[in-house]
Amino acid sequence: MFKIVSKKMFSEKVACFEVEAPLIAQSRKAGHFVIVRLDEKGERIPLTIADADVEKGTITLVVQAVGASSTRINALNVGDCLADVVGPLGHATDIRKYGTVICCGGGVGVAPLLPIVKAMHEAGNKVIVVLAARTKDLIILEDEMRANSDEVLIMTDDGSYGQKGVITVGVEQVILREHVDKCVCIGPTIMMKFVALLTKKYDVPTIVSLNTIMVDGTGMCGACRVTVGGKTKFVCVDGPEFDAAEVNFDEMMSRMRAYRAEETEAMNKINIG
Amino acid sequence: MKVCAVGSGPSSLAFAADMAKFGYEVTVFEALHDIGGVLKYGIPEFRLPNSVVEAEINTLRDMGVNFVPDVIVGKTISYDQIHSMGFDGIFVGSGAGLPRFMNIPGENLIGVMSSNEYLTRINLMGAGRGQGYDTPVLKGKNVVVCGGGNTAMDSARTAKRMGAETVTLVYRRSVNELPARAEEVHHAMEEGIDFHVLHNPIEYIADENGRVKEAILQVMELGEPDASGRRSPVPVEGKTETIPADLVIVAIGVSPNPIIPSAFKGLEISRRGTIVVGEETMQSAVSDVFAGGDIVRGGATVILAMGDGRRAAASMNEYLSKKS
Numbered sequence: 001m002f003k004i005v006s007k008k009m010f011s012e013k014v015a016c017f018e019v020e021a022p023l024i025a026q027s028r029k030a031g032h033f034v035i036v037r038l039d040e041k042g043e044r045i046p047l048t049i050a051d052a053d054v055e056k057g058t059i060t061l062v063v064q065a066v067g068a069s070s071t072r073i074n075a076l077n078v079g080d081c082l083a084d085v086v087g088p089l090g091h092a093t094d095i096r097k098y099g100t101v102i103c104c105g106g107g108v109g110v111a112p113l114l115p116i117v118k119a120m121h122e123a124g125n126k127v128i129v130v131l132a133a134r135t136k137d138l139i140i141l142e143d144e145m146r147a148n149s150d151e152v153l154i155m156t157d158d159g160s161y162g163q164k165g166v167i168t169v170g171v172e173q174v175i176l177r178e179h180v181d182k183c184v185c186i187g188p189t190i191m192m193k194f195v196a197l198l199t200k201k202y203d204v205p206t207i208v209s210l211n212t213i214m215v216d217g218t219g220m221c222g223a224c225r226v227t228v229g230g231k232t233k234f235v236c237v238d239g240p241e242f243d244a245a246e247v248n249f250d251e252m253m254s255r256m257r258a259y260r261a262e263e264t265e266a267m268n269k270i271n272i273g
Numbered sequence: 274m275k276v277c278a279v280g281s282g283p284s285s286l287a288f289a290a291d292m293a294k295f296g297y298e299v300t301v302f303e304a305l306h307d308i309g310g311v312l313k314y315g316i317p318e319f320r321l322p323n324s325v326v327e328a329e330i331n332t333l334r335d336m337g338v339n340f341v342p343d344v345i346v347g348k349t350i351s352y353d354q355i356h357s358m359g360f361d362g363i364f365v366g367s368g369a370g371l372p373r374f375m376n377i378p379g380e381n382l383i384g385v386m387s388s389n390e391y392l393t394r395i396n397l398m399g400a401g402r403g404q405g406y407d408t409p410v411l412k413g414k415n416v417v418v419c420g421g422g423n424t425a426m427d428s429a430r431t432a433k434r435m436g437a438e439t440v441t442l443v444y445r446r447s448v449n450e451l452p453a454r455a456e457e458v459h460h461a462m463e464e465g466i467d468f469h470v471l472h473n474p475i476e477y478i479a480d481e482n483g484r485v486k487e488a489i490l491q492v493m494e495l496g497e498p499d500a501s502g503r504r505s506p507v508p509v510e511g512k513t514e515t516i517p518a519d520l521v522i523v524a525i526g527v528s529p530n531p532i533i534p535s536a537f538k539g540l541e542i543s544r545r546g547t548i549v550v551g552e553e554t555m556q557s558a559v560s561d562v563f564a565g566g567d568i569v570r571g572g573a574t575v576i577l578a579m580g581d582g583r584r585a586a587a588s589m590n591e592y593l594s595k596k597s
Contacts, residue, residue, distance in 0.1 A: 023349050037306055043398065043407040044306075068407040084306040086343040215398065215408075216314075218304050218345060219531055221390035222372040225381060232381065234371060237531055251381055254483035258383045262409035 001081040010140045013065045015074040021085045022057030030115035031093030035217035037084040043069040046214045048112030062111030068266035090240045095119045099181035104130035109186035110140050118148045126150050130170040136161035168198045175202045189253045196244035206244035210235045226252050276362040279346040282310025283575045284366035284566030287582030293336040295590045302344040314397035317431050347536030362589045365564040370530030379477030384485040388428040388524035413520025416440045417488050420524035426457040428522045429466045440466050445473040445493050445506040488518040529568050547571050555585035563589050
């Protein structure tokens, strides 16, 4: 059993947990993910690791309620346990000194972006963070990002905080202003698609971290397959990070909708019950 | 002395039983949350009830075998960590890995999935059983299963039980070449699975929501015998057939799990991605690492995997006795 030692709600549907998982805390690197199962009836859900504390033996996970299991996880409190947490899975981010790096993201993608920002900064890069959200209240981890980067740009759709506009507006400003050697983007699939189109135009090598549907997460089921450079890849063992310019985002978005009807039904049941 | 097994499928269980009898302290690390490997996630309840598997595992527990779920050797703990934990021998029974696909157009549509995914959702995760499990599984009216092995039979018979109106098994050779056990084929036929032999899928067509709705099949005929000694399937030029399919289960085999081959240094890995071991000793190029089952054979049966586990136990016992 994996005990929850702290919990913070980032917004109505997004919770941040510190969970006891000493072996994973020790072996994880930026970019890795875990598979979590709440209890006997729960789904196996992939979650990217947002942070870890080796001394405390904890990892930090940020969970957005989208289906039955994630909604039930977010209802847990300090002292409750997750039945299973397994990992670290996938390949770690290729951290090295690139020069100037843009790390951009939105939604819960900002959580797994944080360890990459930290590691890129520690590797001696100039790190410029671009955070995007619909509105001010949905901007998360801003202080942590500021503490670990050279600059933070905030973009909101409604202009309630930072600049008004979508993520690509902020990223383009930076690219036009100075030379950028690398871009890392983690967020909703549609956001990653448009960042990939933009950075391709300016020839900035970009990596994205994909969070697809998974069952086992260890290279057995193939539920997470995506097309990258015309070839089928498995996000769990070949990824989760890929060259953004090569990813077929349209196919990925379609595949992400495979269980939309079941997710909606589950949410309705929870809301009624 | 302490030894461990990687994976808790049939080869590891057989290995653990023998090593416990020899007097070793045995720990079995499992990546999934449940113990039993393919016996739990793969083989359906109607063929091997989980309660039977559970009883066998409990017998091993009574013999002192320690089972640790949620640990991926090579990810959660490394080869070096295993040694610092005091294990003198490692048996790798990490089993099947990536499911094979045919690389044909439409294979990544919604509703096309591997047999591993389909069976795992239902067998391991409880999907579609109406008992309040969170994991969903897509249901199909017209299910197409590709392949002719035991897993294809399991998938087809499971689909029937999940309420499919038609289940069509598509296989590129004839009934005589089906690799599944005759008994499994017989059961499937008895249960009304439609055997569409001498056909091979070449494309899947989507509906407006990106879900598969039809499969285009190439009509095949038998030609000269191939390397396997079976008559090889040859496409009949220009002859295709389109059948309705809202769920396609691809059961054409798996490649070995890639985690241990990439995490343990010094292993000899074949071109197929399997761990190379001595035929009788089951010992790998790393002297304290033994292996068996699908990670060595690429794709075999529970019986063969168990035989491997037992041979590996005998051989590791000999190796460790000499060493001490």
